[in-house]
Amino acid sequence: MTQPPDTTPATGHEVIHAYLRTLDNSPGVYRMLDTQSRVLYVGKARALKKRVANYAKPMGHSPRIARMIRETATMMFLTTRTETEALLLEQNLIKQLKPRYNVLLRDDKSFPNILVTRDHAFPQIMKHRGAKTAKGDYFGPFASAGAVNRTLNQLQRVFLLRNCTDATFESRTRPCLLYQIKRCSAPCTGQISAADYAASVNDAMRFLKGDSTELQVQLATQMTQAAEAMEFERAAALRDRIRALTNVQSAQGINPRGVREADVIALHMEGGQACVQVFFIRANQNWGNKDYYPRIGPDIEPPEVLEAFLGQFYDQKDPPPQLILSHMIDNADLMIDALSQKLGRKVEILVPQRGEKAELIDGALRNARESLARRMAEGQAQTKLLEGLADAFTLEAPPQRVEVYDNSHIQGTDAVGAMIVAGPDGFLKSQYRKFNIRGTDLTPGDDFGMMKEVLTRRFQRLLKEDPDRESASWPDLLLIDGGAGQVSAVKQIMDDLGIDDIPFIGVAKGIDRDQGKEEFHRPGHRPTALQRNDPVLYFIQRLRDEAHRFAIGAHRAKRAKAVSATPLDDITGVGAARKRALLAHFGSAKAVARADLADLRAVDGVNEALAQKIYDHFHERG
Template identity: 90%
Template structure:
């Protein structure tokens, strides 16, 4: 694909006009760049010359497009073989470059699935996220981990399938608590035969595939037969299973009869903001819903927002055979072609006007409308608190990004620094960061030194990645857990890095370390406090508590990992499977360190070369 580019000190439609003679009507993707070569917009075109010619006209544009044209100093072009390739390339570039004038989906995490493992005689049922590399049957996606956990709990209650790991399964000698509360059939201790357990697994998979009605009828027949044979205990167990199945179905709320596998996607726009609500319908069951708030411009319409959303949403995951939409999109034929290629079979885009599918869209639209209203109300409240923060501490403007820092350790051991972020949309959890304290020269428990290391690493990276401060990653305010000492340390760091325009405040517990008596420290200014009933004080307490919670969680995870670590972790070539085999064979890492070569090679998966490496690792230590 040829790449054509040029730069010019001028901007506007005349600059764009100059590119027309170098273009033909091939399909492709174009990028509009400003004077600093920052990407303003990425677009696709069925015919590049015709599309760019529209931008070269001096008038007839919406305010957003006119502003974008005025800022355009250069353009780049990539031709493609087909229009579908152009659509796919456009969405990839938008996600990678995040241009200011494009609709941008800000949350593209993968969705969890339910996995029925096939690597064991008694299959495990569990939550799975990420690449589908493990052998087994996958069911999903589910809208959230909570939706998966609810379904797993229901499946355990109905089918009594195990959720323990294979290692736990092999080590058990008596049933666990789940057996006692009738959530597991205890295959680990032989309380159920492999044939009966396999039948339960088969029933669970039939339920996940949508065969619940037939399954209930089958269970009802089995219950009647057991009752006639006077097997009352078995009949009661089957009755409980039928009741649990009924409860599962009623708890799901939406269970469309005529929609077996589809995503229901509805868009609501208001006040320059947008909410997209996605419902996952699988096996005629509702597997949860999730809302998204894409970044949009002030004069953008529904078809453009929805088309951009679809392209970015399905970039990381497979689409279902049916996608039910609230609005038509502009390039439906291209989107259908692109999604069908990804799925490997035909994908339908539907905009229903009546019937059950229209009712599904109406429900999704109602959710989108209500979710956006809540978000706008919360945003107004958050903006008011941020403005109050600026008034309380004489800041130049209300901060749009506040970073809060805290440390966690036990007498200096397993020290972790934590950064949480808050803005007009509340806590931005995707931007939280933890820092494993590396400083070998730090005195154990040196909070000043830890804070210095964390902030130095944070801002050195910011300066390296965004020296011109063009992104939203630069904070407008820092809140530090601590008093005058921490503030003094932070000032030294900022002075050393040449940063003099990022205000910071130390939040100390104050008199008697009592909640509500916090003292606030700022460089060169007297200590101050806020009234106990001041909403800004409550806001700061909430910010500090969130940083403390995140820091403690990161510390505990690090400590737990250290507790479970063994010397085997340091040997190249010894992964989790071989580590388990060695520990199972010898009983402990200490016993492995004392083993000779012939003993090591007797372990499954350990060849002579790896045995020599393990032997040398321990004996080289002396």
């Protein structure tokens, strides 16, 4: 009997070898794909043909690389002019495609800065995150919002700078509470002159630039002069400022004298996991630290992990002039070239062996080691909780991805749906999603209708983007805030979508809405409860409370945006600065709507064309 031809796509080193005929030794980036065209690995090469030839050899590979070669069915190539361009393209593709065999930085949020505004006679000091579009001086990055808030509180205590918005500033008729507790000099009501306030701003900026010692000497001289001139009130104020400044410096901890501006980056690997600890040193001051847990393979070496981390970490961030590392990376010259181009000045990479810099690395390594140990312990506890969740509700296996849904609104207004995600690594905040409720036919406060819209949008998108469920985006369990009615509505939604293999549980408050008496509802089952001291019950409560927190936060943000909205937001060409200028000039959006062309043209930043557009916008509305 004749056997049918084998139609299984070829894979392995022989497939890779076939590409050698079409390659030269240009620099570039290559992609290795499996039989389903999923990207397995993205790499760069100084010479593409030489690099691919290494993969074409049947022997001599680590287990991870050998497994990747066996799965490779096709390859893709992009040549570049230089190897530095190849490095940058490689990191962009890794972040975009998230290949299975690459080191992947999983948490890459932007960092906050301190902004001292420059578009007001009395500058405001504030926290800023995102693009640096506002006029002013930026200081950072800080490791976290908490680090920024602590520094802002210290600056307020020492320099008495305002943190209120311009609108609040203009509307004040008497000093606020911050003035009473000596956290602000109340420029809004004329308690300080513009010249004296400007001096305080300059002193604060000097402190942020690292000139705190010189600043203290100068303040001490001024205090002595004030005392000799018998200006005792001024001398006392300067004394208080010096004391506060001393307290700030003593509370900052590590303040390296020989390192003005650098990132200290240390890697610790253990048990197939990695922790990268980053300390931010700016103006000879420690501005906080943050830990990262990149996804790595079982046989990957520290230089490769750090090189991948640096490329992805600084993809959307400006590097400092100096990077102090725990391990030297393989392609340091390329990384230096790429980061120097990004910064516009020379970037130095070093691995210190002695002195103050080595002490900084030792401290960062200790933090990385301790952070990874805590994470591994927490991961073991999380795994046990997921196993307990499976046992409590007779699931086929411990869920690897739990999605929890909740809604938030006030009598139906500014309604927002929220989804949080948890798994063996705890809360996966990068996977959280919020849903602005769009349904126009919903009755205000219709929680069933809101949940239907959220789940329909969520799973219709999953069915469209990943119908074969090949990614990790599909949940293993849904938790819904609600009882039998919510569960019934969810079952109807899932049946309509043809999804019948994802379990879901409704979490309802029990008698007297008492926490600890929750009832759990599932289709085809009677309501059940867990013992009050059951760790699984506490776990479910934490999941529900996190979803509730995220939903309320999203709702408050939406409501705040709606409160500050004006008809000017609908006019293209009128951004935040021109909106402020128009409101300051006319006093209100209604007054802008009634203004004639001549008055509109008189506003700073509004040219004749924009004035006509604003005028037409309001008059077309009738």
